[in-house]
Amino acid sequence: MANITLKAVRKSFGSFEVIKGIDLEIRKGEFMVFVGPSGCGKSTLLRLISGLEEITSGDLMFDDARVNNVIPSERGIAMVFQSYVLYPHMKVYDNLAFGMKLGKRDKSEIDTRVRKAAEMLQIDHLLDRLPRQLSGGQRQRVAIGRAIVRDPRVFLFDEPLSNLDAALRVATRLEIAKPHHDMNDVTMIYVTHDQVEAMTLADRICVLRDGVVEQVGTPAELYEKPNSVFVAGFIGSPKMNFLTGTFADAVGCTTLGIRAEHIDIVDQADATWTGTVVHAEDLGSDHFLFVDIGADEPVVVRRSGKLDTGMLGQVVSLRPQAENLHRFGPDDKPLG
Amino acid sequence: MNRSMPRTIAFYACVLLIVLIAVFPFYYAIMTSFETGTAIFRPNILPESFSWDNYKAIFTRRGFVRSVANSVFIASITVGAALLLAVTASYALARVSFRGRGLLLMTILGVSMFPQIAVLSGLYELINLLGLYNKPWALVLSYTIFTLPFTVWVLTTFMRDLPMEIEEAAIVDGATPWVIITRVFMPLLWPALVTTGLLAFIGAWNEFLFALTFTISADQRTVPVAIALLSGASQQEIPWGPIMAVSVLVTIPLIVLVRVFQRKIVAGLTAGGVKG
Numbered sequence: 001m002a003n004i005t006l007k008a009v010r011k012s013f014g015s016f017e018v019i020k021g022i023d024l025e026i027r028k029g030e031f032m033v034f035v036g037p038s039g040c041g042k043s044t045l046l047r048l049i050s051g052l053e054e055i056t057s058g059d060l061m062f063d064d065a066r067v068n069n070v071i072p073s074e075r076g077i078a079m080v081f082q083s084y085v086l087y088p089h090m091k092v093y094d095n096l097a098f099g100m101k102l103g104k105r106d107k108s109e110i111d112t113r114v115r116k117a118a119e120m121l122q123i124d125h126l127l128d129r130l131p132r133q134l135s136g137g138q139r140q141r142v143a144i145g146r147a148i149v150r151d152p153r154v155f156l157f158d159e160p161l162s163n164l165d166a167a168l169r170v171a172t173r174l175e176i177a178k179p180h181h182d183m184n185d186v187t188m189i190y191v192t193h194d195q196v197e198a199m200t201l202a203d204r205i206c207v208l209r210d211g212v213v214e215q216v217g218t219p220a221e222l223y224e225k226p227n228s229v230f231v232a233g234f235i236g237s238p239k240m241n242f243l244t245g246t247f248a249d250a251v252g253c254t255t256l257g258i259r260a261e262h263i264d265i266v267d268q269a270d271a272t273w274t275g276t277v278v279h280a281e282d283l284g285s286d287h288f289l290f291v292d293i294g295a296d297e298p299v300v301v302r303r304s305g306k307l308d309t310g311m312l313g314q315v316v317s318l319r320p321q322a323e324n325l326h327r328f329g330p331d332d333k334p335l336g
Numbered sequence: 337m338n339r340s341m342p343r344t345i346a347f348y349a350c351v352l353l354i355v356l357i358a359v360f361p362f363y364y365a366i367m368t369s370f371e372t373g374t375a376i377f378r379p380n381i382l383p384e385s386f387s388w389d390n391y392k393a394i395f396t397r398r399g400f401v402r403s404v405a406n407s408v409f410i411a412s413i414t415v416g417a418a419l420l421l422a423v424t425a426s427y428a429l430a431r432v433s434f435r436g437r438g439l440l441l442m443t444i445l446g447v448s449m450f451p452q453i454a455v456l457s458g459l460y461e462l463i464n465l466l467g468l469y470n471k472p473w474a475l476v477l478s479y480t481i482f483t484l485p486f487t488v489w490v491l492t493t494f495m496r497d498l499p500m501e502i503e504e505a506a507i508v509d510g511a512t513p514w515v516i517i518t519r520v521f522m523p524l525l526w527p528a529l530v531t532t533g534l535l536a537f538i539g540a541w542n543e544f545l546f547a548l549t550f551t552i553s554a555d556q557r558t559v560p561v562a563i564a565l566l567s568g569a570s571q572q573e574i575p576w577g578p579i580m581a582v583s584v585l586v587t588i589p590l591i592v593l594v595r596v597f598q599r600k601i602v603a604g605l606t607a608g609g610v611k612g
Contacts, residue, residue, distance in 0.1 A: 052504050077508065081505060083501055085504075087505075099509035102510045
């Protein structure tokens with residue numbers, strides 16, 4: 001329920017500047033994901049928004065009110081931590097109710113809201129248990145429940161899935177997406193280093209690098225129109241192929257980027273590049289060929305269907321789809 | 337592990353020896369407390385005679401019950417004061433970063449390195465200045481001073497190990513530092529609180545030098561002083577029987593306390609709060 005605006009926000013720890021001036025607008029009801037490699041400042045940025053860290057300079061506005069000096073509990077936020085911290089000595093019910101009890105809310109109101117949130121997350125049968133009696137997935141749901149009962153204006157998630165195993169991660173991802181659909185007024189900010197999580201959950205993604213914003217946009221925008229080599233390489237799996245030297249010169253740029261699915265295998269006559277298949281990965285529904293065309297690294301080509309094992313060691317002819325070339329100049333920014 | 341027979345025997349022989357050496361003085365004290373007259377002065381392993389006379393003598397003696405009451409009062413207040421100060425101090429030392437934190441911790445530790453006798457005269461002046469001489473508060477003050485360094489250090493270490501995120505979650509929930517300490521940290525620190533509290537209690541209960549120096553009248557004495565100043569029928573007689581009886585009696589509360597709280601020291605209370 002809040003528009004969040006960051007104006008030239010900076011954060012230093014001692015003489016070390018972590019956040020180097022960020023301007024960003026997060027819209028009401030939006031699911032915004034901060035993504036970037038470790039050490040890029042994404043978690044710090046989230047903690048600045050939560051109020052757990054103090055902003056060194058710049059303005060942080062919630063709905064046009066400056067909240068730089070407002071304490072976390074009065075900002076109307078709820079936070080889910082990476083290691084889903086629950087109070088170990090309190091039952092699930094008390095864990096959910098703790099914040100409201102501190103806020104001196106009415107007992108019956110607390111009860112209604114705790115039970116409603118528990119029902120929503122299907123943890124209502126666990127209310128009398130202690131955290132140590134729960135499984136990892138259940139604990140994470142309690143942590144999300146604790147955020148929901150607070151009825152926040154802004155939800156903050158700090159890599160909430162990184163402690164879960166792969167199967168549980170997908171299931172919990174759904175549970176995080178659900179409150180977003182159910183409470184479409186609530187602004188959500190989600191930090192992750194996993195670009196798949198970012199792509200699947202986000203309305204918009206903010207890619208961070210070394211404390212500055214590289215690019216903000218919808219997942220599709222970032223995928224289709226990355227505005228730097230860094231974003232192009234960070235978003236998408238497998239990683240975008242980058243070619244330099246003569247390969248790039250041929251299309252008049254410094255770095256040529258092309259995604260694996262945008263390279264076709266063609267007849268020798270139509271070939272732009274030729275090379276040997278040095279490695280192959282079969283994922284069942286599709287497969288990847290690693291073709292050595294004489295560049296620094298083999299080019300990855302994605303094809304649908306099962307892998308024909310006879311491909312390995314073969315010489316193939318490749319042609320990138322001209323409309324899907326990403327041309328970057330010497331400053332790593334896209335050309336024209 | 338499959339140990340050979342002689343090694344096992346040697347192991348248990350060692351254990352037995354250690355237990356014997358550790359327990360024998362207490363055994364001898366208990367045995368002596370049931371003996372009277374000249375039987376006390378004859379070395380023996382098994383009691384020669386058995387009587388409750390020494391215990392009866394203690395309770396008919398003026399001031400004994402008063403001494404126990406003094407000791408209970410002083411030790412309890414000391415534990416309470418020490419834990420309150422130590423918990424709040426260790427929260428600051430473990431969680432609030434400020435300039436000179438390390439130095440302060442070292443200084444606190446340094447205080448406990450001085451032998452009691454070295455600070456005795458200074459402390460005496462201080463207590464006179466505060467007008468506490470011959471009052472129980474003199475002992476509460478001095479015991480708290482000597483207990484705090486240890487208590488603060490132990491609790492600081494414990495508190496440092498509590499996950500930062502629990503505190504942050506509480507902050508987001510709207511908890512003030514006082515609420516964090518009392519409603520989030522204290523329940524998690526139970527084992528540490530019980531342990532340090534118990535040690536503080538035992539220290540205060542058994543302390544002799546300060547208790548002797550800072551009290552003058554018989555009705556302000558604590559148990560250890562009362563024991564030491566127990567006098568016999570004549571100047572030449574040391575009443576060993578009653579002394580042993582009192583010693584045995586005043587040890588009982590400590591044993592009871594340890595037994596009670598032993599159950600409360602549940603390790604791994606934090607397990608499950610974070611990750612898992």
